[in-house]
Each structure stands twice: as structure tokens, then as C-alpha cells.
Amino acid sequence: MAPAVAHTELFSYLVTRHTGRAVRSSIERELSRFDGAVLAVLDMRHVPVIDFSCADEVVAKLLVHGSEDAPGPRRFFLFRGIAEHHLEPIECALTRQGLAAAGESVDGHPLLIGRIERGVEAAWKEIWELGLVAAGPLAMRLEVSQHAVGGLLDELDARRLVIRDGDRYLSFGRALEDARRSGGG
């Protein structure tokens, strides 16, 4: 079942922990209105500066609060419009806590930010390209065993970097397309 989609555009200078907390609270309030799974798309194209404290409050803490261990419906996050100057603070905030986030650069390239194994990242990119895929075909594409791909998919699923739908795995990009087509995103 594809998740609902919630878009948030972030503006202006994302500096100070105080501002970060306020931004995160407002996003979490918005997301709490959804009963089921939701894909939150946070657009950072209009953020000229993000500092390390704000990256921790907005990006890392959103992921922690929306993680597998957190109560409530599943939440997925996609950070769009990531420019070069956003990368270091976000990467640092995530790496410090062993987290990873799905992103899209300003020119639309998918990227994983934070701490991630190379194999897991390769699987994620493949899923992004294919849109929707089951373990078998993915194992063939990656040229790894079914067992190995199962491990990669379990990790992507646990870290909420793909959307599991039965025995298939949906990329955030495809989820957005589907939502657009059905008028929900």
C-alpha cells in the first residue's frame, strides 16, 4: 500500500537549535494528522544556509522520531533540493548517530546521505531506478545471492529508506509519481 505524501517547503536560514526545533515540531504536527503511512517530502531548495545544530534538529531528529522503534504509523522522509552546502551539516548530523536519509540533489539526482554500507547504497540506487522491484529481480540486477539481497532489503526497510509493499519494494521516487498520478501528491 503506497503511503500518503506530505510536502513541506523549507525557507530561509536554518540556523540555531531553537529554529530547528520549531521547524521539526511544525513538520511533526503536520505528519501527526495522517493515520497511515506517510512519505514526507522536505524541499530545501530555498534554504541558503543550514548549520550543524539545525541539521541535527531538523534532519537527524526527524529520522529518529520517525524510526522503526518509534510508535505510530510508518513515516518516510525524502529531502529534496539538496545543494552542495547542505551536504556537510546534514551528513555530519546523520553520521554521528549512525543514520541515513534519502535525498535528491538540486538537479534531481537521488542520493543517500549519512552512514550507509556500500552494498545497501547500491541496492537503494537500483530500487530508485527500477521504481518497484521484488527481491529476486533485484538480486539478479545486483549480481548477488537471494540471501544477500534479502539482508540488504531488510536493512533498507528497517531504516525506512524504501517502502515495503508485500514482497516488493517501492522507491520514494515511484511513490511520488504514483501519488501525483492519483492526485494525492
Add this chain to the structure above:
Amino acid sequence: MSRVIDVPATLDETGFETLVRTAGIGELEDGAARLLLDARQVTWVSPYGLIGLLAIGQAARQRTGLAPLIEPPDDPEVRSYIDRMDFWTAAADIFEMDAPSARRHGEVDKLLEVTSIRSHEDVHRVVEHVKDRAQRILINRLQYPRPSVIHFSVMLSEVCQNILEHADSIGWVCAQRYHWKRRLGKDVVVLAVMDVGVGFEGSLGAEHARRYGESWSAAAALEAAFLNGESRFRDPGRGQGLQAIRRQVIKWNGAVRIRSGDAMIARVPDWDDTPELQSDLPWFPGAQVLIVLPEYAGDAG
């Protein structure tokens, strides 16, 4: 009755140490005489020295309960510089003095005039305000690449937030470009940030002092924060700010010094000879940060 303290003629980081030692801030207590900072003989002042006057005034005020007095420099150039850096607006909150001077005309290569930091709104104002000047000075004068303006803004934000997050006190920031003829023969940007709050030892003590036992000190606290990214919070997301500043300063082959309590820790570039750690300085409350960024010569490391 006031106790007169002569402000050194050259008021930079060395002059600040002399002043702290002479004023004996650590020994001041309630009922002590009012301090009069006599700056008449000052002939040169850096951003660090300038906000150092505010920090010493505020520390004296906190410890004696009396607003200190200040005699402005006689030198017309220094007076004019201090006016243009808007020193007197912040000083009026600390010293007993007449209404602050309104003269702020003329341009110095200031990146940021003396600005008080009391809240996160102040940090926002500073970061947004500095953008155009940082662009002009870092890119046009010091040949930094364009993204450096953003990195500088982030550095500024993190170092100012340190006041709000750890000091529980008012602080000040000031930055300027000038030519370091004698020390480096190059243009530099100097950024100074100070507060007179609880300091690193006090801030990190509750969380870390027990682990260190008797070796806990201002120097140990500075090492924990500056080198290991430890903070007073258990939250693993904390403690990144100083680490980020250190990494960025290293990339730009700059210098950073943090003084707190009786200790100072530094990232020392090849052009500087400051000791990396000192622990025998005269005690002074809060934290005092000095960042020096030399002309750009490529990213290191």
C-alpha cells in the same frame, strides 16, 4: 572609590590576558571597589580586545555588584574605530557612562560590529546581516571561493550559539578584516566571540567530571569539547558545532583559540606559535573564542 586598572596600549589577545591578570577578576567579590578601566593610553585594539573590555566589565559587574567605569582612549583614530564598531551601544549595558556615542560614520573593513548575543534571534540577525559583507571581504579581499561565505555563516552561527547553549549568559561577537603585516604579512579576518557565563568546565562538569575524577579541570573540559566533541548533553547529536568550526578552520589553515577558566586550547597553524594547550592562565569566567582566517591558499586536508 574606584580601583583604576590601566588597559594595555595594544589591546589584542595578549593585552586581554594582561588586563585579566591586572584586574584580578577571580579575586573580586561583593563589596570590592568599583573598577575603572582606564583605556586612555590604548593605541591599537583588535576585535578580541574590544569585546574583551566588555567581558571584563561584565565579569567585574557580576562579581562586585557595581557597574564599572571606563575611560575611552585618547587616540582619535582608536576612538573613531571604536565608535564605528558600535562598541558603546553594548558598553552602555555594562559600564556606568553617559549615553552612547551616535557617531558611526565612515567605513572600516568590519565584517561585523560589536553585537550582543542574548537570544537565538540575535544569532539569526548576525548570520543574515553578515552575508553581503562576508561576500565582499572573504571573496574580494581574501580570495576565498564563493561557498566560503556559507561556511563562514555556519561557523558564525555555531560559535554564537555556544553562548546561548552553554554559557547561560550574555555574550558578544565582533569580526573585522585587517592586514597582519608583522605576524603574517597578509590580510586576515579576525572573529572574536566572548561570554562570561559558566565556562566549559562548569557546562560539561555535571556530565563528565565524575569520569575524569581529580583530573577534571578547565583544560580537560576544553579538550573534551574541542577535540572529542563532547557536550553537556547526553544527546548524541550535540557537540558538533565546535568540531565543525575546528574542521573548517583547519581547511582554511586558520587559527582558533578557546579560552575558558584558567585554560586555553588552540588549533595552531604553521604560521602561529601559540601553545596548543595552556592551563596556567589567570582565571576568567565563561569562554573567549578567537578565530583568525588568513588569505585563501586552497583547502587543506
